[in-house]
Amino acid sequence: MDQKIKRLMEFIDASPTPYHAVDNLIGMLDAAGAQRLDERQVWQLEPGAMYYVSRSGNSLIAFRMGLRFSGDTGFLLAGAHTDSPSLKLRPEKQLKSKGYLRLALESYGSPILSGWLDRPLGVAGNVAVREGSDIHSRLFVSDKPFAVIPNLAIHLNREINKGFEYNLHQQMPAVFGLARAENQEESQARGSHAEREISEILERIGEQMAVDPANIVSADLRLFDYGPSQIIGEELINAPRLDDLAGCLAVMEAFSASEAQEATQLACFFDAEEIGSMTPGGAQSAYLRDILARIVLASRNSGQDFYRALANSACISVDASQAWHPGYPEKFDEFYTPVLGKGIAVKSNANMNYATDFTSLQIAETAAAKAHLQIQRYMARADIQPGKTIGPITASRTGISTVDVGHPMLAMHAIRETIAASDHLDMIAFLRAFYS
Numbered sequence: 001m002d003q004k005i006k007r008l009m010e011f012i013d014a015s016p017t018p019y020h021a022v023d024n025l026i027g028m029l030d031a032a033g034a035q036r037l038d039e040r041q042v043w044q045l046e047p048g049a050m051y052y053v054s055r056s057g058n059s060l061i062a063f064r065m066g067l068r069f070s071g072d073t074g075f076l077l078a079g080a081h082t083d084s085p086s087l088k089l090r091p092e093k094q095l096k097s098k099g100y101l102r103l104a105l106e107s108y109g110s111p112i113l114s115g116w117l118d119r120p121l122g123v124a125g126n127v128a129v130r131e132g133s134d135i136h137s138r139l140f141v142s143d144k145p146f147a148v149i150p151n152l153a154i155h156l157n158r159e160i161n162k163g164f165e166y167n168l169h170q171q172m173p174a175v176f177g178l179a180r181a182e183n184q185e186e187s188q189a190r191g192s193h194a195e196r197e198i199s200e201i202l203e204r205i206g207e208q209m210a211v212d213p214a215n216i217v218s219a220d221l222r223l224f225d226y227g228p229s230q231i232i233g234e235e236l237i238n239a240p241r242l243d244d245l246a247g248c249l250a251v252m253e254a255f256s257a258s259e260a261q262e263a264t265q266l267a268c269f270f271d272a273e274e275i276g277s278m279t280p281g282g283a284q285s286a287y288l289r290d291i292l293a294r295i296v297l298a299s300r301n302s303g304q305d306f307y308r309a310l311a312n313s314a315c316i317s318v319d320a321s322q323a324w325h326p327g328y329p330e331k332f333d334e335f336y337t338p339v340l341g342k343g344i345a346v347k348s349n350a351n352m353n354y355a356t357d358f359t360s361l362q363i364a365e366t367a368a369a370k371a372h373l374q375i376q377r378y379m380a381r382a383d384i385q386p387g388k389t390i391g392p393i394t395a396s397r398t399g400i401s402t403v404d405v406g407h408p409m410l411a412m413h414a415i416r417e418t419i420a421a422s423d424h425l426d427m428i429a430f431l432r433a434f435y436s
Contacts, residue, residue, distance in 0.1 A: 004253060004428060005237065005421045009229035011249050012239050016124035016224035018058035018082035018271050019139055021245060025252055025269060026054060029062055032256050039290075045298045048260040053291060057126060057137060058082055058271040059281025061291050062255060066264040070296055071305030073263040074312025077400065078254070078431055079283070079390055080247030080319065081273030084240070085109035085413045087116060087172070089123065089221040094199045095173055101200055102173040103147055108222065109274030113166045115415035116223070120145030121174060123201075125221035129211050140219075143208060145226045147174035174223065176201065225415050235341060235420055242417040244273070246407050246424055247318035254431030263312075264295060265435050273319075273390050283390035289398055313400045314363050316434055317355055317391030318427070320417070321345035321378045321406030331381070338376035338408040341420040344427050345378040347389075347404040355391030355402035363403045363434070371433035373426050376408065405430070 015021035026036075034050035037043055045051065045065050052062040059082065066073050090104035107113075124141040149172055154160055166172055177200070198206075198213045205221075206213030229239030237246075248269055255267035270283045277284040296306045321344075324337045338345040346364045348356040356364070368375045380386040395402040407427060410418040 001231065002421065002425065004425060005231075007253075008246060008249050008424060009231075009237065009239060012229050012241055012245050015241070015245055016122060016141060017126070017220075017222050019126045019220070020124065020141070021082045021248060022054060022058050022060045022269065023139060025060055025062075025248065026052065028252055028256060034062060043294060043298045045295065055281040055287055056271065056279065059279075059287065060269040061266060061288065062252075063264055063266040063291070063295065064255070064258070064260055065295070066262050067260055068262040069299055069305075070264045070309045071299075071302070072308070072312070074309050074314070075266055075292060075295075075400070076261070076263050076435055077266040077268060077313065077315040077394075078251045078434065079268035079270060079315065079317055079394060080251050081244045081270050081283075081390055082248060083109070083271050083274050084243055084245070085111035085274050086222045086224070087111065087174075089125075089201065089219075089223070091201045091205070091219050091221055092199055094197070096179050099179050100175050101177040101179050102175055103201060103223075105168065105172055105174065105223070107168055110413055112411070112414045113168070113172060114164075116172070117149045117151045117166075119148070119415075120226040121147045121149070121223045122226040123147065123205070123221055124224055125219060127205065127209065127219045127221075128217040129209070130215040130217055135217055138209065140205060140209060140221070147176035147223065149174045227416075231421070232418070235422070236418055237421050237424070238416055238418045240416050242407070242409060242419055243320040243412055244318070246419060246427075247320070250407075250424060250427040250431060251318055253428045254435055257432060258435040261436060266291075270390055277390060277393055283393040283397070288394065292398065310399050313398075314360075314434075315355075315391075315394055315398075315400045315402040316363065316367075316431065317389050317394060317402055317404045318431070319347075319389040319391075319404065319406045320409040320412050321347055322380070322386070322412060323408035323410050325410060331384070333379060333381045336377050336379035338378050340408050340410065340418070341422050342408075343374045343376050344423055344430055345376045345406050345408050347378045347386075347406055349379065349386055351385065352392050353386050353388045354404035355389070355395045356404050360395075360401045360403040363401065364405060367430050367434040370436070371429045373430055375405075375430075378406070378408075
């Protein structure tokens with residue numbers, strides 16, 4: 001197995017939530033000698049040196065300073081998003097029904113719900129714990145399968161294979177155990193354990209983390225597929241969260257392997273793309289623009305240098321692309337639909353759901369030619385509007401010419417998705433050519 005493919009699978013399996021993904025990306029940057037910056041401090045930046053800034057624990061921007069002043073040379077940016085459609089827990093809520101313990105859930109983004117049923121699910125996320133007078137965030141991953149969302153037997157729903165709409169509030173709460181009978185003394189002890197009643201889910205998380213559950217102040221927790229990433233045959237990667245962890249690792253692989261150039265290079269990893277990017281670390285925020293401005297200011301600033309740098313810049317937005325599905329040919333424009341294994345896709349849309357336009361397409365063409373790669377084109381059918389990416393947001397927030405590209409993918413937003421291994425290798429080579 002190619003080492004880059006092995007690293008992708010290991011990265012996905014170690015990143016059940018955006019918090020874990022960013023933590024793992026930071027580990028790669030630390031190993032490469034990058035320096036962590038604090039937004040509250042004054043920055044002293046050196047030509048050719050690598051730095052990174054994390055915000056909220058689930059967003060990250062890394063950059064390598066250019067060898068020339070960025071006002072003259074601009075920026076080379078590539079970005080992806082750290083989040084994926086999922087089911088989030090409401091951990092404070094206690095659900096018991098006829099002795100079953102269930103997890104209250106809500107949808108994050110637009111997951112395909114049916115795939116989450118009847119499989120072992122883990123719980124992972126970020127937990128805020130009170131330690132003395134301080135509150136610290138700690139990453140959490142359940143050490144074994146935690147829950148299951150059971151389907152209804154076909155004997156009780158003979159029409160299920162004709163299509164069934166799952167109700168998130170009623171049918172999707174996951175079963176994670178059986179309630180034990182309590183005597184009166186135990187019940188009173190649990191009630192007096194804290195000012196608020198502690199749910200069974202927080203009790204179990206506290207037990208694994210070796211903390212008093214009464215000291216868990218808040219938690220951002222999600223279910224995840226407990227099964228590992230897999231190679232199907234020798235060509236296909238089947239894994240959870242390929243949208244967009246494959247994009248994240250491709251950007252990081254290319255960024256880490258690149259050498260300093262005249263222009264400053266940036267690798268951007270935003271959270272909340274699946275829910276509109278409206279967070280402090282999302283593409284809709286001032287995060288990227290703040291970092292770009294501070295890079296210019298830390299070097300020198302004549303008042304117009306920041307705007308000159310933006311005008312000299314180029315950006316690639318990396319996200320998944322719909323691939324031709326042989327079972328649903330009527331859903332695609334055959335002329336503009338990529339297939340797995342034939343190279344990365346450049347995505348465009350007349351309503352600018354993607355950032356690619358007449359001029360920014362040249363960014364992709366130039367990088368592909370430099371890397372000696374073939375690229376495919378993706379446009380949705382004229383009667384179907386595709387999803388959006390961070391590309392148009394980044395372009396509109398900064399004015400930087402941006403092109404949208406992606407791994408061709410089957411079953412986007414399913415609990416497990418599929419890409420071609422060769423397309424991932426092409427994406428890394430494409431991004432390396434862009435950074436150079």
